[in-house]
Amino acid sequence: MGCCSGRCTLIFLCTLQLMLAVERQVFDFLGYQWAPILSNFFHIILVILGLFGTIQYRARYIMVYTVWAALWVVWNVFLICFYLDVGGLSKDSDLLTFNISAHHSWWREHGPGCVRSDVFQTPPGVGATATSTGESHGYFTVTGCLLEYQYVEVLQSAVQILLALLGFVYACYVVSAITEEEDSFDFIGGFDPFPLYHVNEKPSPLLLKPMYQST
Incomplete structure (x- = not known):
């Protein structure tokens, strides 16, 4: 390839x-x-x-x-x-x-063009008891996000x-x-342990016979 x-x-x-x-x-x-x-x-x-x-x-x-x-x-x-x-x-x-945890996407507050503003106030809908005791909660608003x-x-x-x-x-x-x-x-035999054209390496008996020369 x-x-x-x-x-x-x-x-x-x-x-x-x-x-x-x-x-x-x-x-x-x-x-x-x-x-x-x-x-x-x-x-x-x-x-x-x-x-x-x-x-x-x-x-x-x-x-x-x-x-x-x-x-x-x-x-x-x-x-x-x-x-x-x-x-x-x-x-x-x-x-x-x-x-x-209550975490959300990092891009929620840090997206392109986003501006975060922290607001500390009593959440809407909370009764008079929480307001009278001075309890406040932190909120933030994100504005100006391009996306x-x-x-x-x-x-x-x-x-x-x-x-x-x-x-x-x-x-x-x-x-x-x-x-x-x-x-x-x-x-083509690349993984064949016995190739197609195998050479017989066993010596021939004829090669082992002594050669006698007549005198």
């Missing part, structure tokens, strides 16, 4: 996936999104495995990457549905943090889906190409 073949394209796709996965992992850590952090961790490992298999012509490793690419598409479709509130999901829930955080997350997931689909297609192509090469090499 030449330099411009599907193998080189798959190497490029895996490298790009790896870079974007590391970038996404950093921002998910900043937002304490534990479910995406775990999924990104496995994604990075399996993309590295697929990259290694592509470079070293290991079809089994590429097949594992192919299976993961399909699962990665499913996961990112779920994230899109989550942030768009599709199918009963809600982006305001604590599902991605396993309900152990809402849910759309940033959806855009990231859409890019991941596109790369995973391309990686799936090229991985299948590379696996088939490697398999064909192995089959053709085996057909």
Whole structure:
């Protein structure tokens, strides 16, 4: 397979996936999104495995990457549905943090153009008891965002889906190409321990007979 073949394209796709996965992992850590952090961790490992298999012509490793690419598409479709509130999901829930914290996406407060303003006030709907005791709660408002955080997350997931689909297609192509090469090499005796043209190295009895010269 030449330099411009599907193998080189798959190497490029895996490298790009790896870079974007590391970038996404950093921002998910900043937002304490534990479910995406775990999924990104496995994604990075399996993309590295697929990259290694592509470079070293290991079809089994590429097949594992192919299976993961399909699962990665499913996961990112779920994230899109989550942030768009599709199918009963809600982006305001604590599902991605396993309900152990109330953190949300880092892009919610730090998106492009977003300005955060801290507001300390008594929450609306609280009775007179809390107001009279002087209890106050801190809130923040985010204004001026050029793109809402849910759309940033959806855009990231859409890019991941596109790369995973391309990686799936090229991985299948590379696996088939490697398999064909192995089959053709085996057909001409590349893996045959007994070659077709076997030279008998056992010495002939005629060569062991002493030669007597008559006088």
